[in-house]
Amino acid sequence: MAHPLVGFVSVPPILGWAFITDIAKVLRKNGCRVCFIQPESPERLATQKSFYVATFREAGLLKLILMPIGKASPLLFATLTSALNYKAYRKLLGLIKRIDVLICLNSNYFFPAAVVAKLAKKPLILLFGDILFVKYWRARESKQLKVNLLILYALLAVEKMFVGLADKVVTLSSNDAAVIESWGTHRAKIEVIPLSIDLERVEKREISRDHPERVFSQLQALKASGTRIVVFHGLLSYWPNEFACRFIVDELAPRIYRKYSDVVFVIIGSHPPKDLVEKSGKTIFTGYVRNLFSYINLADVAIAPLTSGSGVKNKILEYFALSKPVVTTTLGVEGLGVKDMVHCSVVKNLDAFPERLVFILEHPEIALEMGRKARKYVENKHSVRNYKRYLDLTHESWTQIKSRGLRKPHVYPCVRT
16 A cells, blocks of 8 residues: 655744654654655754655845845745745655645745645645744734734734645644634634654653763752752744743842852753853853753753743643643643643743742742653643644545545655755
C-alpha cells in the first residue's frame, strides 16, 4: 500500500522547531513520508538527519526593496516577503507533483502554499497555532507595541482568507478554535489537536562530560552551594519574551534579591537585549544552549511573566514535563486546563508576581507537590500520542483527493536536495 508524502511548508516556528519535528516523527513512524520545504536556516540541519529537506533561498533583492516597509511595520514586511518570494513558488511548483498533502504552519509562506496547492488540486492543512491578529491586538491593548489599526484589520482579513482557502484548520486549543469559528468558519472544518511534548526527548538532558558548557558548570556549582535557581527561557528577540526579560531584570529580580541572597535568576535563550545583559547584575543570561532541558532541570522554580502573545505556550509544558513549579500569568496558561495553586501558580497581573514567587520560594513542599501534579497533567493531556490525529487528517485528505479522481495513485520517489 502506498503511503502519502507529506510536505511541511514552514520556517522555524515561534512554537519551537521540536513541535513540528515531533508531528513529523509520528507521521513517519506510522508510514508517511515527510518533506520539509523551508527557507535555508541553521535549524534545517537538525532535520536533515531524519527527514527529506527541500530548501529555497530568501529573495534578497525583494527584502532589500521592502526594507522601508520593514522599518515602519515588521508585521507587514513579514507578510509581504513571504507572499512575494518567487523562489518559494518555484520550489513548491517543482515539488508539488510528488507531494500528496501540504501542511502549512501559520501564515508563514501560506500564500505560495495555497496558490500551488490549488493549482495542483492537492489538499492543504493550515496549522494555526498562533493567531497573529489576536496576539498583536493584545499587545496594542497592553501598550507594549504601537500597531496601526489599519494594519491590524488587514492582518485579520488575510488570516480569514487563509482559513477559507485551507481544506482543514488545526488549532492547539478550544480557545483558538472559538476565535476561528467566530469568523464564520464551519466547526467541522476545524480540528483541535493540543500542543504536546515528547517526554522522552525532554528527559534526555545529559551534558557532554568531555565538553561541559561553562555556564552550566557555574550553575551546577551554585546549586551545590544551596543557591536557589529561578529560570525563564525563550527566543529573547521575540517581543513577548523580551518584555518578560525586562520585567525580570528591572522589577522582579531586584525585589527578590533584596529579600533573599541565595536566589539567582537565569534567563536562557539566544539574542538577549544587550542593554539588559549589561545591567543584569546577579541575573545570568546564558545565551543559546545546546541542551535546554539540562538547564531547566537545575531550576527550583520556573517563571513565565507573559503579558502578550496568543496560543498555548510551549515553555509552560516544558516546565511541567520536568516537574518544575511554575509561576505565570493568566495569559501564560491560556488554552490549558490547569488550576491555580494545583498545577501551577497563576497571577492576574505582574503586580502580584513578586508576592506569588516569594510564596513558592518559602513553601518548597507546596512547590514540590505542584511540580508533581504538573507532570501528571502533561502525561495525561499533552502527550505526543495526540499527534496521531495528524495521521488521520493526512489520510482523510489524501483519500478525498483520490476519490474525486483529481490524481492517479502513484508512489513518487523520495525528495532530496
